[in-house]
Amino acid sequence: MIILEDKKIVSSKFHIENSHTLSVAKEHGTYSSIERLFTLSSEEIIAIIKESHLRGKGGGGAPAGNKWALMPLGELKPSFLAVNCDESEPGTFKDREIISKDPHLLIEGIICTCFAIKSHTAYIYVRGEYKEFSNILQSAIDEAYEAGYLGENIFNKGYKLDVIVHRGAGAYICGEKSALLESLEGKRGHPRVKPHQQECEWYFDNPTLVNNVETIASVPFIVKNGADAYKEFGTSSSPGTLLFAMSGHVNKPGVYESEFGICMMDYINHYGGGIKNGKKLKAIIPGGASTKILTADEVGLAKLDYETMKALGSSLGTGGMIVMDEDTNMVEALKNLLEFYHHESCGQCTPCREGTGWVDTIMQNLLDGVARGEDIEKILEISKTMNGQTICVFAPAVSDVIDGFITKFRSEFESYVREDLT
Amino acid sequence: MSFNFNDDNLEKIELLKSKYPKVQALSLPLLWMAQYQDGFISLEAIQEIAKICETPMMEIYKVSTFYSMFNLQKLGKYHIQLCKTLSCKLCNKDDVLKSIQNELNIQVGESTSDGLFTLSQVECLGSCGTSPVMQLNETYYENLTPISIVEILKALK
Ligand SMILES: Cc1cc2nc3c(=O)[nH]c(=O)nc-3n(C[C@H](O)[C@H](O)[C@H](O)COP(=O)(O)O)c2cc1C
Ligand code: SF4
Ligand code: FES
Numbered sequence: 001m002i003i004l005e006d007k008k009i010v011s012s013k014f015h016i017e018n019s020h021t022l023s024v025a026k027e028h029g030t031y032s033s034i035e036r037l038f039t040l041s042s043e044e045i046i047a048i049i050k051e052s053h054l055r056g057k058g059g060g061g062a063p064a065g066n067k068w069a070l071m072p073l074g075e076l077k078p079s080f081l082a083v084n085c086d087e088s089e090p091g092t093f094k095d096r097e098i099i100s101k102d103p104h105l106l107i108e109g110i111i112c113t114c115f116a117i118k119s120h121t122a123y124i125y126v127r128g129e130y131k132e133f134s135n136i137l138q139s140a141i142d143e144a145y146e147a148g149y150l151g152e153n154i155f156n157k158g159y160k161l162d163v164i165v166h167r168g169a170g171a172y173i174c175g176e177k178s179a180l181l182e183s184l185e186g187k188r189g190h191p192r193v194k195p196h197q198q199e200c201e202w203y204f205d206n207p208t209l210v211n212n213v214e215t216i217a218s219v220p221f222i223v224k225n226g227a228d229a230y231k232e233f234g235t236s237s238s239p240g241t242l243l244f245a246m247s248g249h250v251n252k253p254g255v256y257e258s259e260f261g262i263c264m265m266d267y268i269n270h271y272g273g274g275i276k277n278g279k280k281l282k283a284i285i286p287g288g289a290s291t292k293i294l295t296a297d298e299v300g301l302a303k304l305d306y307e308t309m310k311a312l313g314s315s316l317g318t319g320g321m322i323v324m325d326e327d328t329n330m331v332e333a334l335k336n337l338l339e340f341y342h343h344e345s346c347g348q349c350t351p352c353r354e355g356t357g358w359v360d361t362i363m364q365n366l367l368d369g370v371a372r373g374e375d376i377e378k379i380l381e382i383s384k385t386m387n388g389q390t391i392c393v394f395a396p397a398v399s400d401v402i403d404g405f406i407t408k409f410r411s412e413f414e415s416y417v418r419e420d421l422t
Numbered sequence: 423m424s425f426n427f428n429d430d431n432l433e434k435i436e437l438l439k440s441k442y443p444k445v446q447a448l449s450l451p452l453l454w455m456a457q458y459q460d461g462f463i464s465l466e467a468i469q470e471i472a473k474i475c476e477t478p479m480m481e482i483y484k485v486s487t488f489y490s491m492f493n494l495q496k497l498g499k500y501h502i503q504l505c506k507t508l509s510c511k512l513c514n515k516d517d518v519l520k521s522i523q524n525e526l527n528i529q530v531g532e533s534t535s536d537g538l539f540t541l542s543q544v545e546c547l548g549s550c551g552t553s554p555v556m557q558l559n560e561t562y563y564e565n566l567t568p569i570s571i572v573e574i575l576k577a578l579k
Binding site: 078087088089090091092093096127128129130131132162164166167168169170171172183184185186187188189203204206245246247248249253254255285289320322324328332333336337339340343344 | 441442443444446447448449450451453454475477481484485488489490491492506507508509511512513544545546547548549550551552553557560561562
């Protein structure tokens with residue numbers, strides 16, 4: 001078995017007792033990027049982040065520096081940072097680790113980011129269910145205010161910064177960045193129609209940057225150590241590390257940070273202790289429920305980086321792997337996911353709102369033994385209508401999920417079909 | 423019946439107003455506040471929130487029905503929210519559900535006759551590495567088994 005060397009940028013303090021408190025966090029190096037930060041200009045910081053090739057860790061993998069560069073640096077309008085801690089993608093549970101085990105690292109990252117984009121207000125949008133964990137985060141923020149790290153004149157550098165935790169209330173779609181901002185404006189979490197040109201996001205018509213918790217938590221390392229230090233981890237096109245995670249049929253499920261580019265199976269064996277109960281692997285959903293499923297054969301070829309996952313027709317997503325053993329019933333598994341998507345569709349687009357419901361119903365018919373052969377084709381047809389004609393990428397992702405399960409495990413679906421029905 | 427935020431909350435609302443560029447942004451924080459104050463969100467509370475947020479009542483109503491954690495009805499003292507999504511399902515959440523149903527004699531969506539427990543199934547709680555998981559009111563209970571869940575429920579009775 002391959003032994004992997006631990007590479008930790010974001011999770012280096014997770015194992016330390018009371019790492020969520022200011023004194024312990026500081027003792028172990030948190031806030032040590034601040035000194036260098038204030039010697040740099042906005043343009044210089046953005047250039048360093050661009051040069052590091054830091055990619056967004058909320059699922060999309062967008063280059064962070066390019067997004068930051070879309071923020072107007074003039075002071076005509078206030079600008080905002082919205083940190084995405086909605087974390088509702090099934091199989092994903094990494095941001096929770098950051099806000100409960102190293103919240104000061106996130107605050108440090110927020111300070112760096114806001115200083116770079118000249119913002120004086122950051123909101124952290126935390127999913128409503130994470131109340132226990134956002135309480136820990138709030139205590140850390142309170143401590144930071146008391147220490148003068150947040151507030152009117154942070155670190156006595158003449159810079160004002162407020163950080164506000166905003167609690168969601170149970171809606172997966174609010175993780176989509178424009179839905180998040182709608183929700184933060186006090187409305188239903190309905191994704192907005194995307195503009196044709198590249199531009200920043202808008203909060204009450206003010207320029208706004210949305211980044212995932214882990215993306216922001218990666219920033220202090222880069223500010224302190226430089227872009228090259230970050231690029232020493234991972235591969236040339238997927239540099240750095242990610243808080244990959246495993247759930248389902250593995251012996252040691254959990255969140256384990258790793259650099260990009262290692263073999264998926266090595267990760268599963270080294271950190272996850274292999275498949276539960278000595279069973280054989282059947283399939284893995286690689287990066288949160290909304291990424292295309294991989295068969296065991298494909299998993300054998302998979303490496304944990306953006307390029308390899310794309311070449312396999314799937315994507316790295318959030319890095320949250322859902323592992324399924326040989327006894328997993330794929331029809332039941334897909335039905336389970338469709339219930340999720342049907343429940344979570346925001347309902348604005350007809351193909352998404354109706355499509356998820358129709359497929360969910362047909363899947364139920366399959367399981368009830370009242371579906372015909374043509375129903376499988378029907379599912380694939382409905383799935384096609386969901387791809388490419390909706391406001392956000394929720395529906396195309398569902399379409400991919402359906403397509404993956406049915407094309408890769410078709411015989412299992414066919415075994416539920418009743419040909420004798422007229 | 424009318425609804426008024428208590429003095430403590432009124433003070434908090436003033437503070438909240440200073441944290442957002444527009445008062446409309448307060449709808450979620452205020453819906454939470456009303457739910458904590460009364461245990462659920464009444465139409466009267468929605469009316470009051472609409473006034474504070476300077477927005478039509480229907481807007482707040484729309485918001486309150488969009489988010490699954492807002493309760494427009496009173497629930498049992500303990501709200502069991504068992505995760506039903508894939509990782510929990512793979513780790514046998516169905517056995518845990520059966521165990522809850524046997525212990526409390528209720529189906530999903532129902533409350534016990536003494537008003538102590540309400541049973542719901544919810545979507546992924548973001549705790550898949552320690553599945554099966556439930557949230558009991560605001561507390562997570564992880565790595566549940568059909569036996570451990572009964573012990574947890576018994577202790578609450
Ligand atoms: C349906 C949907 C759900 C999403 N959920 C999340 C989420 O829970 N957390 C998150 O950080 N990003 C989520 N995203 C991605 C965000 O839209 C956005 O790209 C991300 O927060 C940007 O941050 P990053 O570039 O740092 O990853 C979601 C996207 C979609 C389409
Ligand atoms: S694709 Fe689905 S989730 Fe996205 S905006 Fe349309 S209806 Fe809403
Ligand atoms: S699937 Fe149950 S917590 Fe994620």
